[in-house]
Structures are given as structure tokens and as C-alpha cells.
Amino acid sequence: MKIGLFIPCYIDAFYPNAGIAxxxxxxxxxxxxxxxxxxxxxxxxxxxxxxxxxxxxxEALFVRNFAKYDAIVMPxxxxxxxxxxNFDAIPQTEDxxxxxxxxxxxxxxxxxxxxxxxxxxxEFPHKVxxxxxxGTLRALxxxxxxxxxxxxxxxxxxxxSKVKGITFATPKRPDECCGFGGTxxxxxxxxxxxxxxxxxxxxxxxxxxxxxSADTSCMMHQxxxxxxxxxxxxxxxxxxxxxxxxx
Amino acid sequence: MKVKPVNHxxxxxxxxxxxxxxxxxxxxxxxxxxxxxxxxxLLPEWQDLRTRASEIKEHTLANLPEYLEQFEANAKKxxxxxxxxxxxAEHNRIVGEILEKHGAKSLIKxxxxxxxxxxxxAYLEPRGVTVTETDLGERIQQLDDQLPSHIVVPAVxxxxxxxxxxxxxxxxxxxxxxxxxxxxEAQRMAARPVILTADAGMTGGNFLVAETxxxxxxxNEGNADLSSTVPNLHIATLGIERLVPxxxxxxxxxxxxxxxxxxxxxxxxxxxxRGPQKGGEMHIILVDxxxxxxxxxxxxxxxxxxxxxxxxxxxxxxxxxxxxxSYGAVYSGPIGAIIDPTFNERKYSTLPFASTxxxxxxxxxxxxxxxxxxLYKWRRVLAEHHELPFVKREIMxxxxxxxxxxxxxxxxxxxxxxxxxxxPRFVLYNWxxxxxxxxxxxxxxxxxxxxxxxxxxxxxxxxx
Ligand code: SF4
Numbered sequence: 001m002k003i004g005l006f007i008p009c010y011i012d013a014f015y016p017n018a019g020i021a022x023x024x025x026x027x028x029x030x031x032x033x034x035x036x037x038x039x040x041x042x043x044x045x046x047x048x049x050x051x052x053x054x055x056x057x058x059e060a061l062f063v064r065n066f067a068k069y070d071a072i073v074m075p076x077x078x079x080x081x082x083x084x085x086n087f088d089a090i091p092q093t094e095d096x097x098x099x100x101x102x103x104x105x106x107x108x109x110x111x112x113x114x115x116x117x118x119x120x121x122x123e124f125p126h127k128v129x130x131x132x133x134x135g136t137l138r139a140l141x142x143x144x145x146x147x148x149x150x151x152x153x154x155x156x157x158x159x160x161s162k163v164k165g166i167t168f169a170t171p172k173r174p175d176e177c178c179g180f181g182g183t184x185x186x187x188x189x190x191x192x193x194x195x196x197x198x199x200x201x202x203x204x205x206x207x208x209x210x211x212x213s214a215d216t217s218c219m220m221h222q223x224x225x226x227x228x229x230x231x232x233x234x235x236x237x238x239x240x241x242x243x244x245x246x247x
Numbered sequence: 248m249k250v251k252p253v254n255h256x257x258x259x260x261x262x263x264x265x266x267x268x269x270x271x272x273x274x275x276x277x278x279x280x281x282x283x284x285x286x287x288x289l290l291p292e293w294q295d296l297r298t299r300a301s302e303i304k305e306h307t308l309a310n311l312p313e314y315l316e317q318f319e320a321n322a323k324k325x326x327x328x329x330x331x332x333x334x335x336a337e338h339n340r341i342v343g344e345i346l347e348k349h350g351a352k353s354l355i356k357x358x359x360x361x362x363x364x365x366x367x368x369a370y371l372e373p374r375g376v377t378v379t380e381t382d383l384g385e386r387i388q389q390l391d392d393q394l395p396s397h398i399v400v401p402a403v404x405x406x407x408x409x410x411x412x413x414x415x416x417x418x419x420x421x422x423x424x425x426x427x428x429x430x431x432e433a434q435r436m437a438a439r440p441v442i443l444t445a446d447a448g449m450t451g452g453n454f455l456v457a458e459t460x461x462x463x464x465x466x467n468e469g470n471a472d473l474s475s476t477v478p479n480l481h482i483a484t485l486g487i488e489r490l491v492p493x494x495x496x497x498x499x500x501x502x503x504x505x506x507x508x509x510x511x512x513x514x515x516x517x518x519x520x521r522g523p524q525k526g527g528e529m530h531i532i533l534v535d536x537x538x539x540x541x542x543x544x545x546x547x548x549x550x551x552x553x554x555x556x557x558x559x560x561x562x563x564x565x566x567x568x569x570x571x572x573s574y575g576a577v578y579s580g581p582i583g584a585i586i587d588p589t590f591n592e593r594k595y596s597t598l599p600f601a602s603t604x605x606x607x608x609x610x611x612x613x614x615x616x617x618x619x620x621x622l623y624k625w626r627r628v629l630a631e632h633h634e635l636p637f638v639k640r641e642i643m644x645x646x647x648x649x650x651x652x653x654x655x656x657x658x659x660x661x662x663x664x665x666x667x668x669x670x671p672r673f674v675l676y677n678w679x680x681x682x683x684x685x686x687x688x689x690x691x692x693x694x695x696x697x698x699x700x701x702x703x704x705x706x707x708x709x710x711x
Contacts, residue, residue, distance in 0.1 A: 012696045013660050014689040019696035023704075035700050038653040046650075048604070050626030050635060052644035057335020086623070131490030138606035138619075147562065147610030148294065149287045173277070177564050181603030186681045188601060189640065190260035191568050193685030195603075198273075198568075 005035040005071030006042070006062075008076045008102075008216070015216045018237035021107055022075040025243040028121065029114060033073075036065040042074075042128030043089060044082035048182045056089040059096075070114070072103040075239050077136030077215050078182070079107035080105040085139060101127040106239055107142055107214045111155040118162055121244040128241075129233075130156055131199070131222070133215035134177050142214070146175050156214055156238055163241055167210035176202075180221040196225030204233045214238045250594045253632075255601040258573035259565075272404055273567040276397075280561045282510020283611065283684050290506075300499050301615035304552035307457075307490050308542060314457040314490050315533065321460025325522035328530040335365030342367060342449075342482060345378055345530055349480055351446030354378045357464075357471035358385040359451025359454035360398055360555060361484045361534050363577045363588075378618050379441045381470035383434055396571030396579065399508045404570045448474035452485040452520075453554065454500060455533075458493045461521045462531065462559050463513040465504060472518055479527035483520065488542075488551040500554060503613035507558040541589050546624045550585050552614040559608035559618055565601060574598055581608035585621040588629070596634035597627035659696060 003026060007019040025031045042062055043055030062083070066072045068139050074080055083103040090096060110116045132154075136142045143154035160166055179185070179195025186192075200222050203211050211233060219235045227234050234243065263269055283433055286594075287293045308673060319329045332338035338361075346354065354376055356362070368378045368389075380386040385399035388394065388414050395401030402410070407425045415422035420433045450471045454463040462483060464471045475481045491497060505514045523529035542548050560566045560580030571579035576587040576595055584602060587595035599622045608618040629635060649656050 007696045009660065010689075014692060016692055016694060016696040016699055018698060035696075035704070037697070037701070037705075040653055040656045041650040043647075043650070046643045046647045048626070049600075049639060049643050050625070050628075050630030051640065051647065052627050052630070054643045054647030057647055059515070061653065088656050122565035134603065134605035134607075138610065145610055147607055149284065175607075177603050177605035177607065179564065179603060181605070183639070184600070184603050188256045188258065188259065188565070189684055189686075190263050191565055192603075194263050194568055195564050196686065220689050221686065224682070224688065226414065227687040228685060 001032065002033050003033045004066045004072045005033050006039060006072055006074040006079065007035065008074065008079050009041050010220055011075065011216050014220060015237065018075055018216050018239055019115055021237060021243040021245065022073070025239055026073065028243070029116060031114075034069070039065050042079045042082050044079055045182055046131070047082060047086055048088060052089045059087055059090045060097075063090070063093075063095050063099050066099050070102065072099060073106055073109045074103070075106045075214065075215075075216065075237060077105045077133045077140055077142070078217060081135040081139040105136060105140055105142070105214060107136065107156045107159060107215060108140060110159055110242070111142075116159070119159075119242050119244075122162070122242055123164040123244070123246060124241045126184065126209045126247070127167045127169050127207055128160070128210045128236075129169040129171055130154070130160065130174075131178065131182075131202035131203070131211050131213040131215075131218060132156065132175060133213060133218045136214055143175075146220045152222045159236070159242060160212070160238065169203060169206040169210070171202040171206045173202055178218050178222055180218045182217075185221055192221070193225055193228075196222050197229055197231070200226040200229075200231045200233055203205040204231050206224065208233060210234045210236050212236050212238055212241060249516060250674060252589065252594060252597045253575035255569065255573050255575070255597050258575070259569035262570045262573055263568060268404065268406060269568065272570060275403060276561045276567045279508075279510055280558070280611070283507055283558060283561070284510075286506035286510050286512065290502075296499055296503055296614055297615050299368075300503055300554075300613055301552060301650055303491060303496050303499060304614050305549065308488065308493055308548065308551050311487065311490065311542065314492055317457040318455050318460055318490060319533075321458065323460070323533060325460050326529070327460065327522055328528065330382035330530060330532045332532050332534045332536070334536050335367075335534075338484065338536070339367050340366045341532055342484075343371060343374060343376075345480070345482060345561055346371070346447055349446065351480060352376055353441065353445045354447045354449055355381050355442050355474045355476045355478065356449040357451065357466065358371075358382045358395070358401065359397070359484050360577060361447070361451055361486050361536075362449070363394060364536055365484075365534070379438070379445070381438055381442060381474055382466070382468055383431065386434060386438070387413060390414075390666050393572060394577060397557055397560055398555050398578065404572065420562055436707070437596040442473050442477055445474075445478045447480040447482065448476070448478040449482045449484065452483050452489060453504065454497060455485055455490045456492075456494055456497065457490055461519055462489075463497065463501075464518045464520065465501070465516065466518075467509075467515045469516050475518075475520065476524060479524070480530075481520075481523070481527065482530045482532065484532045484534060487535055487538050488553075493513050504554055504556055507556040507611065507613040537589050541586070544589070546628075547585065547589065547621055549616055550582070550621060552616055553582055554587075554614055555582075556613055558611040558613065562607045562611045563602075564605070564607070565603065569601070574601070580616045581622070582616070585625060588625055592629070592632060593634055599629065657697070660697075
């Protein structure tokens with residue numbers, strides 16, 4: 001299986017370590033991974049703003065970059081959600097269909113496709129609060145949702161549980177949205193920042209040293225809120241922990 | 248002059264500045280959501296009920312004209328006068344005529360969102376009719392000259408001292424008496440004489456039953472029962488989408504309604520109205536006011552399934568932190584954001600953007616309206632209809648172009664300095680300034696992933 005790695009723009013520019021960890025982790029697991037150099041964006045920001053036609057160029061480029069891979073893996077739930085569920089600014093050719101069908105968010109790829117049962121190199125002796133982005137939670141369904149009363153399951157938690165020394169904090173509102181919301185974070189900045197602050201406080205009060213998430217965009221926002229308000233909590237991408245980061 | 252879009256962001260910012268109100272509002276509604284969850288856990292058949300409710304509503308909406316005619320025929324048999332109102336103006340005119348015919352000058356009313364939609368009080372009062380809301384929350388809102396901020400708990404954004412001040416002004420009570428009990432008593436003392444001497448009573452309603460020609464009102468305070476039975480003239484106003492085909496269908500909805508709304512198994516009162524009381528008159532006004540147009544909207548018609556439980560508001564993290572009034576519309580919160588634009592596309596063009604589309608609303612909705620997907624679809628429609636602010640449109644347009652050109656994109660991302668020269672300044676300012684107002688910007692890094700990869704993988708590959 002040849003894997004194409006997609007690294008969303010904000011990870012590329014601000015959180016390269018999350019991208020590096022994703023790549024190294026897949027390589028450690030024996031995967032054949034390639035990062036097409038001409039990639040930019042999946043089209044989500046434009047489409048989510050209603051400007052679907054403005055997403056066409058990004059979507060077309062995405063398909064040109066990734067159609068040749070058996071699987072496309074990305075450390076981002078919301079981008080996966082866009083490609084899988086909303087990627088329709090361009091004609092739905094066979095290539096487009098192939099790309100949409102074979103795009104995976106990292107956690108679901110590890111959990112459902114590779115079915116990884118051990119990360120022998122990983123150890124994280126810290127108490128962490130897990131943040132599931134709304135994209136991974138309610139669109140990709142990588143964990144049970146509190147509103148539906150379904151039996152508990154959590155793919156990211158399953159993976160993290162295989163890491164030595166890790167413990168989990170239990171926030172009061174585990175699946176309330178953190179307020180990032182893409183352009184919402186700017187057009188509704190006050191409320192977005194307030195939601196982020198409430199979120200990091202909830203984790204901090206539950207005793208979390210770190211917030212860990214499969215979505216860097218949420219963490220970029222939460223980190224900004226934590227730092228501005230002096231909430232002492234750190235942030236780490238799930239790929240970094242699974243790849244063996246100790247702190 | 249074109250109407251201005253509601254500035255939800257600004258209203259939200261103001262709401263956020265008042266910590267006591269914000270905390271109370273957020274926690275009160277979150278508590279309702281928690282109670283709703285507890286009720287859900289008690290009913291193993293919860294998801295089946297939701298599916299059933301959704302199916303019944305979709306079936307009814309797909310056959311709306313037939314069921315409405317059936318309802319009308321049966322209601323007439325029961326001795327109810329049935330009126331049809333195409334819009335708010337017609338509704339108000341009908342109410343006015345009925346009252347005039349009876350020489351009615353004093354109207355008591357139990358909460359009805361449809362009359363808010365039609366702005367009925369503003370029509371009746373200049374014509375010499377005194378309208379008195381009898382439900383506590385709605386009355387508070389009336390005295391304060393505000394719209395209900397929530398469809399189930401209309402004054403939920405107010406604290407007890409706020410109510411004490413309003414009552415002091417209107418009922419001459421002690422403005423510092425913050426005891427909820429005595430405030431409720433004050434309202435009761437003020438309302439009772441009005442109720443007992445009223446010429447006419449008005450209610451909304453939760454369900455119309457086609458096969459029986461009856462309608463059902465679910466309340467907790469019992470004022471609807473007073474409004475409808477103390478005066479001899481009862482006018483009920485309901486939207487045409489309130490319909491269910493059979494009596495048996497009600498079981499599904501009554502089980503879902505209050506559990507979703509307040510987390511209580513059932514409302515205190517579930518009153519079935521079959522016809523006028525002895526010597527009295529009963530009128531029912533079936534209001535369209537944009538509903539049949541909405542029914543024809545392929546992507547949005549299922550919003551008509553709504554049973555107005557408010558669960559989507561209670562769970563909405565944006566609503567809880569901005570308050571219903573920030574939506575500047577009769578209907579607020581997630582359901583408001585998807586139906587308000589059908590009333591006035593420009594005015595409410597901002598509301599589908601006042602959401603993170605997190606999807607919690609869709610999950611709690613007892614009739615399974617795909618609210619967050621409709622928010623997404625509305626954004627497209629509004630962009631296509633040029634209802635997006637200029638700056639946002641331009642930013643997205645430029646970003647879209649940039650994202651299609653890897654070389655240009657690389658240049659832009661490799662440093663803000665370059666970005667500053669390639670992207671118009673207003674793009675960056677419109678982006679970075681709001682981000683940084685209440686939040687730190689992400690930290691600069693030494694190397695992008697892209698350049699790391701080039702250095703650590705591509706070069707290696709070549710060396711091998
Ligand atoms: S949209 Fe659904 S959750 Fe919201 S008020 Fe209507 S029925 Fe209730």
C-alpha cells in the first residue's frame with residue numbers, strides 16, 4: 001500500500017512537529033509513505049465559508065497530488081471530513097471519487113486500517129486530557145458522542161491506552177466544541193476565544209498537564225486562549241505521543 | 248434602503264462582558280442538556296423514538312395539503328372555526344376581526360412563538376386591545392419589551408435581580424426583593440384579576456391532530472388552560488407544520504418533547520382541545536407565513552419537522568455564550584439560524600455563520616433535523632446570493648486562488664514578510680487582528696514541515 005501524506009497548511013506552517021511525528025510513526029509501522037511537495041490545502045476553509053466555487057482550485061490540485069496513492073492519510077479530522085463528505089466544488093471524476101473514498105484521518109487509519117496493537121517505543125508519563133475535535137467526533141465518528149447515549153468507545157483513547165505511563169483526566173464537558181470552527185475563530189472571535197478558554201480551563205481543572213488531540217487546528221486555538229489567560233497547560237498532537245515523545 | 252444584517256458577533260461580545268449573566272446562562276442551559284441526557288439514558292428506545300418522530304413528520308409534511316384539509320373538516324365538525332393565514336399581516340387581521348366582533352378589548356395570552364413571528368401585539372395594541380402575557384417568562388419579556396430569548400424558557404438570560412427591577416417598575420414591588428417565590432407571587436397577584444376579567448384568551452399549540460380535528464397544548468404553568476377556559480372566546484394560533492396524522496402519533500412526540508426540552512418526563516399540563524366550551528367560541532388560525540415556501544426548498548424543508556423543544560439551543564455552545572437576543576430574531580440558536588434566513592435572507596445572512604457547525608444540535612434534535620448540515624448549506628446559498636460581507640468574500644476568493652498555485656503558496660507561507668508583500672494588507676489584518684484580540688498567535692517555527700521533508704527525506708532519497 002502506497003500512502004500519500006497530506007499535511008494541512010497550519011501544521012506545515014506552525015506545528016511541523018505534528019507532521020514529522022505523523023510521518024515517522026507511519027514509517028516505524030513499516031508503511032511506504034510519500035509527501036507530495038506541491039500540496040497546499042484541501043479546500044475546506046473556502047467551502048466552509050460558503051464560497052464553494054473558490055475551493056475548486058485547491059480541490060483540483062489535491063486530486064492531482066493524491067490520486068496515485070492507495071491511501072491518503074492526514075493528521076487532521078476536519079480536513080478528512082471535508083475531503084470525504086463535502087469535496088464537491090469540482091466534477092466528481094473517478095480520480096476524485098478514489099481520493100474521497102481513500103482518505104483517512106491518522107487515528108482512524110491506525111485503528112481501523114492498520115489495526116495497530118502496540119507502540120513499544122511510546123511512553124508518556126503524564127496526565128492528559130483528550131480533546132476530540134467535532135470533525136473527528138461527530139463527522140468521522142472516532143469516538144462515542146454524549147448526545148446519543150451510545151456505548152462508550154474512543155479510537156484515540158484505544159491507541160493512547162497502549163502508551164506506557166499515560167493517565168487520563170476527565171473534563172466535565174468532554175465533547176463540547178472548543179470554539180475554533182475555522183473562519184468562525186475570526187468572524188466570531190470573542191465567542192470563539194471564550195469557548196476556547198472554557199475548554200482549556202475544564203481540562204486544567206480536571207488535572208490535565210497536557211491537552212492531546214488529533215486536530216492541531218483546535219489546539220492552535222486552545223493554546224492561544226490558554227497563553228493569553230495564563231492557564232498552565234501544554235499541548236501535544238496524538239501522533240507525537242504515539243511516535244514516542246516523552247514530553 | 249436595504250436592511251442591515253444582524254451583527255451577532257458584536258452582540259455576543261457584549262453578552263460575554265457580563266460574567267454573572269454569562270455564567271448563569273451557560274450553566275443553566277447546560278444543566279437542561281444534562282437532564283435531557285439523563286432522560287435519554289432512562290429510555291432504551293430513545294433513538295427509535297427519534298427515528299419514528301422524524302418519519303412521522305416527514306410523512307406528514309410530504310402530504311401536508313391532504314392532512315390539513317382533513318384537520319379542517321374534522322375541526323369544523325367539532326365546532327371550531329378554522330381560519331387560514333397566509334402571512335403575519337393576515338393572521339393579525341383575522342385576530343383583530345374576531346376580537347372586534349366580540350367587542351373584546353382585553354386579551355390574555357399564553358406563549359406562542361407564531362404570534363411573535365407575526366408581531367401581533369404591535370398590531371393589536373394601537374387598536375385598543377390590551378394584550379397580557381400570562382406565562383411568567385413571557386410576561387417578564389413583555390414588560391421589558393424584549394423578544395423571548397429562548398423558545399421554551401423565554402427569560403432565561405435574566406437573573407432574579409433583573410426580574411425584581413422589572414417588577415418594581417411595573418408592579419411597584421420592592422426592587423431589592425430577590426426572592427423568586429415572592430416575585431412569582433407578585434406576578435400571580437398582578438395577573439389573576441386580568442385573567443378573570445379578560446374578554447378573550449389566546450394560546451399557541453404544539454400539535455394539530457388531523458384525524459380528530461383537535462389540538463394539543465403542552466405547558467408547565469397551566470396558564471394556557473386559564474387563557475383558554477376563563478374567557479369564553481378562545482383563539483389558538485398554530486403553524487401549519489404542527490400537524491400529525493393520528494392521535495396515536497402523539498405518544499411519540501409527547502414522550503420526546505419535554506424530555507428533550509427540560510429533561511422532565513412530561514410537561515405538567517398536556518391539554519387536548521376538542522371544541523368550544525358551553526356557550527363559548529373557539530377559533531383556530533393556521534398560519535403559513537413562509538412555511539409552504541420553505542417546504543419547497545429541497546435542502547431546508549426538513550427544518551419544518553421542528554417541534555420547538557429548544558434542545559438544540561441548550562446544547563449549542565455558541566448560543567449558551569451569546570444569549571438568544573444576540574440573534575436579533577424571533578427564533579434564535581441553531582434552529583433559528585436555519586429558519587430565520589427564510590424570513591429575510593439579508594437580515595439573517597450572518598446567522599448560519601454564528602456557529603462552529605460542531606453538530607451537537609443535530610444529535611440532540613428529537614426529530615432528527617440535520618441542523619449543522621443545513622447551516623453548511625445555507626452558507627453556500629448565502630454566498631451564491633451575494634450575502635457575504637465583502638471582505639470575507641474577497642479573502643476567500645484570494646485564498647482559493649492561492650491554494651491552487653503551489654509555488655505562490657510556498658512563497659506566501661515561507662515568511663510573513665513575503666506574505667505581506669504578496670497578499671494585500673487588509674487580508675492579513677482582517678485575519679490576524681481579530682484572532683489576537685483575546686488569544687495569542689501561534690509561535691513562529693524555524694522550519695516548515697515542507698522544508699523539513701525536503702531536507703530530511705528527499706535529499707536522503709537522492710543520496711541513496
Ligand atoms: S430543531 Fe430540533 S432540537 Fe431544535 S427546537 Fe426544533 S425540534 Fe428541538
